[in-house]
Amino acid sequence: MRLPEPVLTPHVKKPHGHTLEHYLQTGGYQALRKALALTPDQVIEQVKQSGLRGRGGAGFPTGMKWGFVPKDSPKPKYLCVNADESEPGTFKDHVLMERNPHLLFEGCVIACRSIGAKVAYIYIRGEFYHVQRVLEAELEKARAAGYVGKNILGSGVDCDIWVHRGAGAYEAGEESALLESLEGKRAQPRLRPPFPAVVGLYGCPTIINNVETICNVPVIFDRGAEWFASIGPEKNTGPKLYCISGHVARPGVYETSMDVTLRELIYDYAGGIPGGRALKAVIPGGSSVNVLTPEALDAQASFDGLVKAGSMLGSAAIMVMDETTDMVWAATNLIHFYKHESCGKCTPCREGSDWMHKVLQKILRGEGSMRDIDLLLGIANNIGGKTLCPFGDAEIAPVVGMLQHFRGEFEHYVREGRSLVPLAPWRAREPAGAHAH
Amino acid sequence: MSFHPQMPYGTPQWHRSERVLADEGPPFAFTPENRQKLEEIASHYPPERRVSAVLPALYLVQEQQTHLTGNAMAHVAEVIGCSRAHVEDVASYYVMFFTKPVGKYVLQVCRTLACALNGAEHVTAELCRQLGVAPGGTDAAGEFTVMEMECLGACDRAPVVMVNNEHWHECQSPEAIQALIRDLREKGVAALTGCHHTKE
Ligand SMILES: Cc1cc2nc3c(=O)[nH]c(=O)nc-3n(C[C@H](O)[C@H](O)[C@H](O)COP(=O)(O)O)c2cc1C
Numbered sequence: 094m095r096l097p098e099p100v101l102t103p104h105v106k107k108p109h110g111h112t113l114e115h116y117l118q119t120g121g122y123q124a125l126r127k128a129l130a131l132t133p134d135q136v137i138e139q140v141k142q143s144g145l146r147g148r149g150g151a152g153f154p155t156g157m158k159w160g161f162v163p164k165d166s167p168k169p170k171y172l173c174v175n176a177d178e179s180e181p182g183t184f185k186d187h188v189l190m191e192r193n194p195h196l197l198f199e200g201c202v203i204a205c206r207s208i209g210a211k212v213a214y215i216y217i218r219g220e221f222y223h224v225q226r227v228l229e230a231e232l233e234k235a236r237a238a239g240y241v242g243k244n245i246l247g248s249g250v251d252c253d254i255w256v257h258r259g260a261g262a263y264e265a266g267e268e269s270a271l272l273e274s275l276e277g278k279r280a281q282p283r284l285r286p287p288f289p290a291v292v293g294l295y296g297c298p299t300i301i302n303n304v305e306t307i308c309n310v311p312v313i314f315d316r317g318a319e320w321f322a323s324i325g326p327e328k329n330t331g332p333k334l335y336c337i338s339g340h341v342a343r344p345g346v347y348e349t350s351m352d353v354t355l356r357e358l359i360y361d362y363a364g365g366i367p368g369g370r371a372l373k374a375v376i377p378g379g380s381s382v383n384v385l386t387p388e389a390l391d392a393q394a395s396f397d398g399l400v401k402a403g404s405m406l407g408s409a410a411i412m413v414m415d416e417t418t419d420m421v422w423a424a425t426n427l428i429h430f431y432k433h434e435s436c437g438k439c440t441p442c443r444e445g446s447d448w449m450h451k452v453l454q455k456i457l458r459g460e461g462s463m464r465d466i467d468l469l470l471g472i473a474n475n476i477g478g479k480t481l482c483p484f485g486d487a488e489i490a491p492v493v494g495m496l497q498h499f500r501g502e503f504e505h506y507v508r509e510g511r512s513l514v515p516l517a518p519w520r521a522r523e524p525a526g527a528h529a530h
Numbered sequence: 531m532s533f534h535p536q537m538p539y540g541t542p543q544w545h546r547s548e549r550v551l552a553d554e555g556p557p558f559a560f561t562p563e564n565r566q567k568l569e570e571i572a573s574h575y576p577p578e579r580r581v582s583a584v585l586p587a588l589y590l591v592q593e594q595q596t597h598l599t600g601n602a603m604a605h606v607a608e609v610i611g612c613s614r615a616h617v618e619d620v621a622s623y624y625v626m627f628f629t630k631p632v633g634k635y636v637l638q639v640c641r642t643l644a645c646a647l648n649g650a651e652h653v654t655a656e657l658c659r660q661l662g663v664a665p666g667g668t669d670a671a672g673e674f675t676v677m678e679m680e681c682l683g684a685c686d687r688a689p690v691v692m693v694n695n696e697h698w699h700e701c702q703s704p705e706a707i708q709a710l711i712r713d714l715r716e717k718g719v720a721a722l723t724g725c726h727h728t729k730e
């Protein structure tokens with residue numbers, strides 16, 4: 094069934110829609126009461142039955158993840174909410190936290206209780222300072238009203254929530270690097286196993302979930318796991334937020350269910366491409382997934398549908414590029430991102446991103462050779478699957494994907510020394526940073 | 531004869547670590563208010579995990595004196611209870627910590643794909659042209675620093691500029707740059723659009 098109405102973002106455009114008073118008026122914190130009446134195991138069972146899958150990128154079943162926390166461990170347990178939201182093209186958690194913070198808090202308390210945690214940390218990216226201020230002001234109110242803190246709603250359950258601000262590092266969104274950063278270190282990944290559910294924050298069992306994942310938890314208890322499971326296609330259940338950006342008329346966050354297609358999202362929700370220009374390429378799940386061409390527009394924008402189409406749903410960040418886009422330039426823009434953000438721990442990723450950037454810049458300058466194109470694939474082949482965390486696989490996606498679909502453009506650069514498409518008006522002839530990096 | 535090439539040991543040229551080159555700066559200590567703020571934040575973590583508060587502590591330094599200096603990092607190490615090397619290791623990793631002096635306004639322009647597809651290159655170029663700086667540079671008066679950032683998480687409002695790590699300015703165009711610089715000089719950060727979500 095298609096989602097009949099937004100449930101995560103119905104009030105985001107209303108004045109004061111983010112306040113505790115408004116949240117309570119619209120039935121807020123009722124799901125918490127229902128969940129508190131169940132045992133922790135029953136809560137996890139309900140989450141499993143809802144079919145909720147993680148919204149952070151991998152689509153891992155949430156209930157199953159919670160079940161990995163060892164029950165007999167004497168150590169404290171932690172919930173870390175991943176609010177790093179740094180995947181290029183992604184801005185959904187931004188809206189959820191700023192405009193519906195209590196939904197996140199309610200989900201945190203339910204999640205903490207079911208895994209036996211007394212503390213949740215919301216790890217928010219440093220750039221979202223304005224969001225942090227909203228979160229902290231609303232947290233204060235929730236604490237005063239007894240929804241967060243000690244003995245919540247008289248149930249004897251304790252759960253405190255703290256916001257922890259990062260400082261500008263994409264890698265801090267990777268779950269084990271997030272834990273390192275939260276421990277006051279560089280955001281660099283850890284070797285797994287052990288997985289964080291067993292050895293996580295401060296060496297204790299820890300669950301890491303995306304903001305949107307946690308925001309879906311109260312919905313499960315509000316409307317029932319059965320209702321949740323009936324939304325969207327099988328195994329891709331529940332409401333879903335999509336971030337649409339790039340060359341579209343109405344960029345923004347849209348809520349629907351995962352039976353929607355890319356075509357509907359781009360043309361119906363986001364209003365299509367301005368100026369009647371033709372679509373050239375679409376990145377359906379943030380820069381770390383393979384690019385798709387217009388042939389794939391009828392693919393279902395779900396976890397499984399996009400894998401079938403040769404890409405991934407990732408963080409549901411849909412970046413649209415029209416016919417004026419130079420794909421070699423686009424690949425270079427993205428590889429610059431990965432080169433800049435590589436944490437430096439694994440050699441293939443650190444050195445490889447720099448190499449790929451240098452080779453692409455050479456091609457862009459019109460000095461590339463056909464061997465350079467193969468060199469790009471060779472470097473990518475030496476990165477994928479050879480790093481501690483999936484950053485390595487992420488950084489080769491833009492290059493490998495663009496080469497798979499637009500190899501002709503790369504070859505044109507090599508042969509003619511210039512782009513196949515004329516310089517678009519939105520591009521600067523001499524970008525200010527071109528020589529600085 | 532030594533096979534070892536002659537190296538300029540002991541000179542700044544040979545010291546590639548930020549540590550040696552970082553300006554020690556004037557003596558530094560947190561103001562009592564900032565120290566109190568830090569203790570409040572540190573109470574969010576288990577007492578034996580105080581080092582978790584090192585990022586917030588570095589932010590407090592930047593609130594107090596715009597950028598991180600050697601003395602400030604030493605002070606942070608002291609109040610957190612870790613080594614100065616650890617603080618410097620962390621500070622040098624994250625892009626939002628400034629280990630060199632910056633202007634009064636740090637203009638952080640997003641350069642990643644969604645913003646670039648909407649003209650971010652022009653915005654940076656125009657800012658640099660009008661201020662007479664290259665990306666990463668500060669103007670002669672020490673008023674503005676232009677910095678290129680990676681995706682800021684507001685791609686629907688491209689191109690986005692962040693100012694001083696916290697204030698947002700959305701949907702920029704090269705035509706608006708002159709007014710932006712003028713308004714910042716006259717009205718400070720109040721001249722910025724802020725985040726559209728908070729507009730009610
Ligand atoms: C390089 C890298 C960056 C990531 N960035 C984020 C992020 O910004 N936000 C997020 O929720 N997950 C991010 N992830 C995914 C997390 O590692 C983790 O899988 C996710 O937070 C789990 O939450 P979920 O089960 O709710 O999806 C990233 C992963 C990698 C490899």
Ligand code: FES
Nearest residue numbers: 640645682684685
């Ligand atoms: S690409 Fe600029 S904010 Fe995302």
